[in-house]
Amino acid sequence: MTQTFDPADLPRALDDKTWLLVLTGAGVSAESGLPTFRASDGLWENHHIEDVASPDGFRRDPELVWRFYGERRAGAAKVEPNAGHLALAELERRLGERFLLVTQNVDGLHGRAGSRRYVELHGSLWRTRCSSCDLVPFDDHSHPVEPPLPMCPNCGALLRPDIVWFGEAIPYHGDFAVREHIYLARLAKERLVFLAAGTSGNVWPASSYVSRAADAGAETWLADPGVPANRGAFDRHLRGPATVVLPALVEAFKPSA
Ligand SMILES: [Zn+2]
Incomplete structure (x- = not known):
């Protein structure tokens, strides 16, 4: 710069x-x-983007994904608008x-x-939604997010960050x-x-x-x-x-x- x-x-x-x-x-x-995803090497804070920002990654390892977004929340909470x-x-x-x-x-x-x-x-780091049903996304400032992972009060499926991941439609x-x-x-x-x-x-x-x-x-x-x-x-x-x-x-x- x-x-x-x-x-x-x-x-x-x-x-x-x-x-x-x-x-x-x-x-x-x-x-x-705030460190951001770098398209040049496909890494976001040393994670492969498909592991932490795709529906498949979440299915494979929801704990890793929640730990990752918990860290992103903590990081975003520490910085100020410029x-x-x-x-x-x-x-x-x-x-x-x-x-x-x-x-x-x-x-x-x-x-x-x-x-x-x-x-x-x-989407927003600061909202959580259901990975399965149409529960209305809600404000969520919790971090870190560790097991047991949060479950949907409606249907019992895992909750997930309300972020638009790779392979998902933009609202x-x-x-x-x-x-x-x-x-x-x-x-x-x-x-x-x-x-x-x-x-x-x-x-x-x-x-x-x-x-x-x-x-x-x-x-x-x-x-x-x-x-x-x-x-x-x-x-x-x-x-x-x-x-x-x-x-x-x-x-x-x-x-x-
Ligand atoms: Zn649900």
Whole structure:
């Protein structure tokens, strides 16, 4: 994260007639010090991803999976939301219903930073659900989680973290919220900006958001310290870490006269 961000790179400032759709990913959490899954070697904290983040892995060794997520909960509880999280909460305060955040992160840091209008695409570390029945997922801050493993009060099956694992479907409500936000912006005939931060969103379904927003006439901005392969999908690249770029967007915000 040595890239120097130049505020002169900022596109036209956000103002209170702007609709903003933000996608955040692992880079934003990493800046709070949370280690994240590295696609390069398929490891997450020294575990093979299929062992700790797939339905098969859970069937094979639920104790290992619960120990792993207990450790992730403990780790997430120790870190604080950073300037990037806080800047997004501030933009939400200024934009109200014109703001929507969609995150690939499961650590709950956006909520702790004060965000309310957000969707957790990949679930939450802090919720538990049944591995079998449709028990409503519930808030769960327990860690560590050790045997005997928690069982469903409805059906007796093992409970599991409410995380979307590899091979599982992304809940439809995230996609619905994105479509609705774009639709409302068009209906209002106001400016729409799509901003991806800490992720280039090159994994489906997030990968479809940038093109969907662009098709609706949105400006598409990428806040990222590196140059991802799909950089070309965006109009503008604000090259720098989210902790620098997002506060700069707040700084440049233009309230109406
Ligand atoms: Zn159940």
